[in-house]
Amino acid sequence: MELDRYDYQILKCLQQDGRLSNQDLADRIGLSPSPCLRRVRALEEAGVITAYHALVDAKKLGYTLMALVHIAMDKHTDERFKTFEAQIRELPEVIECLLITGQSADYQLKVIVKDLDAYQELLLKRINHISGVTSVHTSFVLRRVVDSRAVPIT
Amino acid sequence: MELDRYDYQILKCLQQDGRLSNQDLADRIGLSPSPCLRRVRALEEAGVITAYHALVDAKKLGYTLMALVHIAMDKHTDERFKTFEAQIRELPEVIECLLITGQSADYQLKVIVKDLDAYQELLLKRINHISGVTSVHTSFVLRRVVDSRAVPIT
DNA sequence: TTTTTATACGCTATTTTATGCCAAAAAATG
DNA sequence: CATTTTTTGGCATAAAATAGCGTATAAAAA
Incomplete structure (x- = not known):
């Protein structure tokens, strides 16, 4: 087009x-x-505009904590990835999941939760249970300096 | 409310x-x-709904490459952060900038560019020039498994 | 329990907006 | 330069948004 x-x-x-x-x-x-x-x-x-969304303030709904979770897998097989991704898609707290290149991680998740307890729960009872997950590293988001998804248009 | x-x-x-x-x-x-x-x-x-946006397919506009850039600063002073953030906000390719906790990085940027050349340009001529930036690590996004910003609503 | 008050509902009328159709203008083509 | 193709603008009609108003319902006070 x-x-x-x-x-x-x-x-x-x-x-x-x-x-x-x-x-x-x-x-x-x-x-x-x-x-x-x-x-x-x-x-x-033509699929140039893919969707319309209202943005909701997560904090106003009690989701006060945002974290980035870096995850490494034991094997890089299709099977491992498929099951991991399927399980991840079931978790509404995971608002982003990227397959990435790089040294120590295969996936980066972005999660929002109500508090640290909820985070612990998510990590220990959900994410850690997915087969193939060998290492998990967490970074908490302190501030969102820029938060847009706008494609640059000159 | x-x-x-x-x-x-x-x-x-x-x-x-x-x-x-x-x-x-x-x-x-x-x-x-x-x-x-x-x-x-x-x-x-009440600010519960903060905005409405149309989602545009970046690839259809030629932005074929997405990367996560982890950045560490030399000093953790207000001054450093302020100038860094101000400069970052000037770059339309940076669609997200998060101040995060963690070992090796202070900021994580999400950038979209048209190709590797453009990425190189952005990194070497823009980001590296910002004062205080000491280390930069790049992860390229291979696939977006989940890409929502929807707050979980039961 | 009864009365008062405040809140939020649904209906209706009016204004604004979306949308399909057609003639005219602009752009592309040979 | 003529012809074809594409895209525009205007108009009519249907749909939607929005404000005003009476009423019901729930909470608060007596």
């Missing part, structure tokens, strides 16, 4: 405010509502 | 689909449109 200046403007605007009305969006990018809406639909159709 | 069952349902729905119309939302949670809208506004007002 070919993207032009209008499309980039649309993406920029909707990345910032996913609930912009089509009319406001049209105004901002300098197009009338009909072609603007057509373009948004096309971007959704 | 006190949240009841309706509020949790609203949050759950809007986390999944940030563009749900108020009418559809009202239907799903079993309330008529007016009180539903009032609740959504109240949640926004």
